Ligand code: NG1
């Protein structure tokens with residue numbers, strides 16, 4: 001068969017490194033870039049098959065997000081702009097782990113047969129990468145895979161992960177989908193959302209993690225100025241240093257220290273940080289005290305601010321249109337104080353899912369508006385199609401409906417997007433006339449601690465109940481329970497990471513010392 005032959009012969013250039021067993025994790029495949037050529041080639045075949053199956057455009061972002069610069073990885077994009085549907089993750093693993101060219105070709109044929117995919121036909125896959133040096137080469141390997149199935153590739157070059165997701169989504173909707181359309185759509189909607197409000201007094205200091213956010217935020221800023229709502233911005237860590245090195249949202253969240261080059265930023269200043277592919281966002285401010293520590297406004301707090309803005313707007317809709325369900329989706333990493341605030345003060349329902357935006361995103365669809373953010377700043381706000389249609393009908397008579405529609409454009413509907421998240425936060429603060437003080441005063445975070453533990457086999461730990469409890473090995477959960485019981489208002493859980501070869505430990509308590517102590521005690525149990 002000609003496809004089988006084409007796959008087997010092209011595959012010769014992309015040998016699976018001996019001993020490398022790629023596994024589709026929390027967000028896709030990730031590893032040291034040198035190992036990934038065969039994985040990329042095979043993902044190319046997979047996404048071409050997905051495009052042939054759906055008769056729509058699919059995509060890939062080549063990135064390892066917040067991980068170190070020598071790493072790389074894939075984020076695979078559905079026609080909807082969402083992450084690859086979970087049913088296809090097993091195909092991804094099948095192809096990525098095939099040991100020989102012939103075996104790969106066989107597995108490809110099995111996939112095509114199982115999914116009833118016509119052997120050839122018009123299909124298009126869009127490819128983007130972040131600033132990692134290995135990006136262009138890995139994109140070429142991916143493209144070779146796509147061409148094996150006779151599909152076409154569009155090389156989009158350097159983009160943020162959420163931009164590529166947005167472009168795939170928009171293109172399949174028949175909407176304007178170019179990178180420049182992304183900037184003008186966001187800027188125009190932001191302008192509609194903040195019309196009639198005063199600009200925030202201070203500039204925003206942004207940590208670009210030495211990655212792709214730097215040029216893309218600059219382009220967005222140009223579009224904002226053109227829309228008549230300039231954003232006063234200081235971009236830092238724009239690429240002169242190491243990607244995610246001593247900077248970026250992950251560093252900030254884990255270390256709670258000021259990122260590199262923020263030492264001169266005045267205490268109290270409004271700052272934000274993104275990660276290497278710009279799908280995570282944290283706000284922060286330098287604390288007055290010495291030691292270079294930062295006060296964080298994490299994903300939980302962004303979720304609360306978003307929910308407040310939504311509730312405000314919904315309460316201004318015509319009475320008959322106010323029955324809109326708003327749900328907040330979190331993971332076990334959400335700070336207990338945030339969850340309590342959402343339930344008791346905002347009156348929204350809270351759903352908890354396992355880690356990984358694919359789970360949160362899915363749960364967000366259970367509501368008219370689903371707000372999901374992981375504590376690390378990865379998330380977005382999803383509007384249901386039904387609600388959007390209702391708002392369209394109301395937008396002439398109701399300013400709130402018009403503004404909710406603008407909000408649905410500002411906030412990337414495909415995936416979490418740091419750049420669009422910045423506009424969401426800025427708009428919410430502007431509309432309330434709030435500074436960081438008022439935002440911080442919503443609730444006080446419970447002290448918490450996250451640790452990583454290296455173990456022989458992290459897969460030996462199996463969790464249940466949205467990762468809040470350990471099912472295996474036997475006895476571990478009872479031991480964790482005992483450690484937690486010894487700490488007033490303590491909470492702790494462990495889970496194997498889906499992106500790193502470690503077990504993660506989380507603990508929360510009334511004081512920082514108690515949280516640190518609990519995390520250390522639980523880490524010892526995992527060893
Ligand atoms: P893992 O390594 O599975 O914990 C991490 C983050 C996730 C998600 C993914 C993808 C934490 C605790 N985990 O997953 O939330 O963002 O990376 O980037 O922050």
Ligand code: ZN
Pocket residue numbers: 065066275276277278279280
């Ligand atoms: Zn990321």
